[in-house]
Amino acid sequence: MHIHNISSSNTILNKFISEIRDVNVQKDSLRFRRNIERIGEVLSYELSKELKYSVNKVETPLGTKEIDQLTNKIVLCSILRAGLPLHQGLLNYFDDAENAFISAYRNHPENGVPSEIIVEYFASPSIENKTLLLADPMLATGQSLVAVYEAIKKYGVPKELHIIVVIASKEGVDYISKHFPENTHLWIAALDETLNEKGYIIPGLGDAGDLAFGKKL
Numbered sequence: 001m002h003i004h005n006i007s008s009s010n011t012i013l014n015k016f017i018s019e020i021r022d023v024n025v026q027k028d029s030l031r032f033r034r035n036i037e038r039i040g041e042v043l044s045y046e047l048s049k050e051l052k053y054s055v056n057k058v059e060t061p062l063g064t065k066e067i068d069q070l071t072n073k074i075v076l077c078s079i080l081r082a083g084l085p086l087h088q089g090l091l092n093y094f095d096d097a098e099n100a101f102i103s104a105y106r107n108h109p110e111n112g113v114p115s116e117i118i119v120e121y122f123a124s125p126s127i128e129n130k131t132l133l134l135a136d137p138m139l140a141t142g143q144s145l146v147a148v149y150e151a152i153k154k155y156g157v158p159k160e161l162h163i164i165v166v167i168a169s170k171e172g173v174d175y176i177s178k179h180f181p182e183n184t185h186l187w188i189a190a191l192d193e194t195l196n197e198k199g200y201i202i203p204g205l206g207d208a209g210d211l212a213f214g215k216k217l
């Protein structure tokens, strides 16, 4: 797996990541969603450097100019719920992409430890021979992403696969590295050390879905 940790150098991205982590700032759900979206935009720009381009002529009012244009056929697939603002950020840049949505949530019985991943809803175009961007803001144990990857296989075999994550745990990165093809690209905006006993990323940010959309039963 090719791992791209884009916070390894200092950029304005630090501000967006710091705001989604900050226990006082993250309470503003409008700001939280918009920051996730902004991080999606930054990740899109970085990822676009790995895509394919071919020369195209553009007519201006005063002449013509050759500009290399993206040729990848992109399908943008996000994992509900927390993936929605990240999806919007990616779509702001890859505005010609086809779109897919999949539901996946971690079932927390009484002891709070996630026991299984429930994948129920899936709406997708064919992904055969296309560039699949799989987006989820949190990569904790990695089980959600792997369950989604298994479910998406019936929609075809993508030519390229990019996983886009805001905060990843080291354990999650190791886990998905073993379950995705070797040529998969993983784009992460931040990498955290560990998980707690309930499978939350430490220090992480808490529950991304709840922060974006409110608590669920």
Ligand SMILES: O=P(O)(O)OC[C@H]1O[C@H](OP(=O)(O)OP(=O)(O)O)[C@H](O)[C@@H]1O
Residues within 6 Å of the ligand: 079, 080, 081, 082, 083, 104, 105, 106, 107, 136, 137, 138, 139, 140, 141, 142, 143, 144, 145, 172, 199, 207, 208, 209, 210
């Ligand atoms: O790597 P994992 O251990 O599988 O955890 C990561 C998953 O947890 C979160 O979803 P959650 O189950 O909280 O659902 P939600 O988006 O509805 O809040 C997150 O958005 C990932 O999908």
Ligand SMILES: O=c1cc[nH]c(=O)[nH]1
Residues within 6 Å of the ligand: 082, 138, 140, 199, 200, 201, 202, 204, 205, 206, 207, 208, 209
């Ligand atoms: O830390 C975590 C782990 C999974 N899902 C979240 O939203 N946060």
Ligand SMILES: [Mg+2]
Residues within 6 Å of the ligand: 082, 207, 208, 209, 210
């Ligand atoms: Mg959640």
